[in-house]
Amino acid sequence: MSEAEIVAIRCLRDNYAYLLHANGRTVLFDAPEAEPILQALAERGWRLDQILLTHHHDDHVGAVPELVAATGATVTGAAADAHRLPPLDRALRPGDVTDAAGLPAQVIDVPGHTIGHIAFYVPDARAAFTGDSLTAIGCGRIFEGDAPMMWASLQRLNALPAETLICSGHDYCAGNGAFALTVDPDNADLRDRLQATATAARPCAPVTLAEERATNPFLRAPALAATLGLDDAEQAFAALRAMKDNF
Template identity: 80%
Template sequence: MSEAEIVTIRCLQDNYAYLLHANGRTALFDAPEAAPILAALAERGWTLDQILLTHHHDDHIQAVPELVAATGAKVTGARADAHRLPPLDVAVAPGETTDAAGLSASVIDVSGHTVGHIAFHLPDARAAFTGDSLMAIGCGRIFEGDAAMMWNSLQRLDALPAETLICSGHDYCAGNSAFALSVDPENEDLLERMRTTAAGPRPCAPATLAEERLTNPFLRADVLGPSLGTDDPAHAFATLRAMKDRF
């Protein structure tokens, strides 16, 4: 097995896509925009073999037809969401494993932002591709699920090893950091992360799960709950998510 290389690609205004290269093969996680993805492949001399999709929103799938036409890549996505994804060559369900550039990828249910949203955890790459579920210093807005569903999804991701790199779908770092600071103002780890990323050139995503646990208010619901008037982390999470929606 070759060492896995992960390349973060900025697409559209604030989307991220990720190339994973290992074993002489290349997989793409989410497909927001073809041009920067094709440019990143050409720059490295890589051929795209697979596209793995986390959920059905256009800003994560709209480049699939162009990329498939250009590369012949095979498409993997959630079986339950197949009716609103591009045509799938490989349909997967939570609890199953699939292949990504020759590495084993566990499929995790992270419903909440959408129902049927999945994440891919690749232990050998020490990475999880989480789309719009767990994000840098935040989590996705809840459109189709509910707060309990999203909380359970975040708990599944929080159970991964601390060194796991959380590769999420957007750069919402400025807004997420501002909200986090508003509810967790004395968090020195958060303040240091904000100082480090503001100085550049390192973006705040991706980051390890260990770093998210220290700085992400939605993973700190148990710590922040008493200040919100509750000792129930799930209730604290729901309160935090509602506060972020109004922030």
């Protein structure tokens, strides 16, 4: 088995797509925009074999037709969302294990932002591709689910090993960080991360789950509950998400 290589690709205004290359094969996680993805493939001499989709929003699937036409890649996504995803060659359910460039990828149920949202955890690459569930210093806005559903989704992701690289779908670090500072102002790890991101010393994403645990207010809901005058983590998460919605 060859060592896995992950490439983060900036797309549209603030999206990330990710290439995972291993065993002479390449898989793409989410497809916001074709041109930068095709450019990244060409620069490395890689051929795209497969596209894995986290959820149905256009800024994550809009480039699928062009990429399939250009590369012949197969498309894989959630069975629950098959009616609103591009045509799928394989439909997955939570708990399934699928192939990602010759590596097993576990399908994790992460609804909240949308119903049917899934994430992919690739243990051999020490990476999780989380779309708009767990994001950099934040989490996706709850459009179709509810706060308990999203909190449960974050807990599933938070149970992964600390060294897992969280490959999230957006660079919202400036806005998410500004909000985080209002609810967690004494967090030195958060300040250090934001400073490094602002000076381009480190990218917004991907980062390890350990760093998200230290800086992401939604994962830190248990620690912030008392500050918010609430009794438990789920209530604190719901309050934080409502505060961020109105930030």
